[in-house]
Amino acid sequence: MAVALAIGAATTLHTQDSETEIVRRARSKVQPIYPELARKMNLTGTVKVEVVVAPDGTVKEAKVVGGHPVLASAALEAARKWRFEPAAEESTGIVNFKFERHQ
Secondary structure, eight states, X not given: OOOEEEEEEEEEEEOXXXXXXXXXXXXXXOOOOOOHHHHHHTOOEEEEEEEEEOTTSBEEEEEEEESOHXXXXXXXXXXXXXXXXXOSXXXXXEEEEEEEEEO
């Protein structure tokens, strides 16, 4: 029996002081590596990572704000490698990494 893994990431960036969505897009997205322990445990789910993006588009800070701890470190590592379009100011938002197994 073959088992395929699908990992997806969605981006929702908002300004720190309001709920207005930023028109700042991710230029490069790094997908997380599905941890071997998660594979053995057959874990699926979504990990939410809050990122602070510097004006130059690099991820200045990243922290896990939700999700299974076994999946969290992989999502955090991937989020730190993302690059966004430059902007005049820093921005903060949530990146959702969805880990799921397909048969």
